[in-house]
Amino acid sequence: MRLTRNQPDAEDLVQEAAFLAYRAFDSFESGTNFRAWFLKILTNCYYSKRRREKSRPVTSDLDDTPDLYLYARSGQAGFPTQGPDPAAQLLDKLGTERIVAAMAQLPQEYRIVATLYFMDDLTYEEIAHTLECPVGTVRSRLHRSRKMLQKALWQIAEEDGIVGDHARQADA
C-alpha cells in the first residue's frame, strides 16, 4: 500500500504481481531469494501500471528539506530532544497512521526506495537489484527520502493539530 497509496490499488497490484509470478515461476531459480524475486515482479508491475496510466509526476515541496528535520522542529516546538529516547516518544505521539500518510506523500521514486528499506528491510544492494539501478542511486534516494519523510510527517502532524498545541504551549 506504500507504493499505491490506497488499499484497493494495493490489492490489485499484489494480485496482478502474484498472477505474473505464478506464470513466470519457471524463471525462479530454486535456492535463490524468493522474496527478492517477488518484490522485483511487484515493483516492475507497479512501474508498468504507472506507465500505462501516464500519471502526472507528484510535485512536492519536500525537496528542500534540511537534515535532522524532526530533531530541529520538535526542539523548536518544545518537545524534548534529550532524555530517554525522545524520538520514540515523538513518533508514538505522531502515530503509525501519520507515518503511513507521510510515506504516501513522497514522490514515486523515493517512495519505492523508502518502502523497500523501511518495510521490507532490504539492503542497499538488494534494493538496487530489485530496481535495477546503481547502489549509489539507492543511497542518494534513500537519503533524500528520509528527509522528505520527516518533513511530510511533521506537516501532517501540524495539520492535525498534534504538534501545534504543544508548540503554542511552549511559546506561552
Next chain:
Amino acid sequence: MTRLNRSNCEEAFRRLDDFLDRRLSSDEMRLIEEHLQICAWCTREFNFEASVLNGVKRKLRQIEAPADLVAKVLSRLPTP
C-alpha cells in the same frame, strides 16, 4: 578521513546516514564512534536520528495485510 574531534562535527554529520546503516569502513565507523564519545551534541543528534529510523521501521512493519488478501490472490490464480 582525518581524525575527528570537536571541531569537525560537520565531517561526522556528513556520514550520518552511512554510519546508521553501517555502510562505512571499519576505520570510518571507529572514527565516528570516537567522535561521538567526545561530542555530546553529535551524540544527541545521531541518537535521535537513529531512533527515528528504527521507530519508523518498527511502526511500518507492524501493519498487517488485509485478512482477505491471500484469499483474493488465490482466487485470481489459475487452478492447476
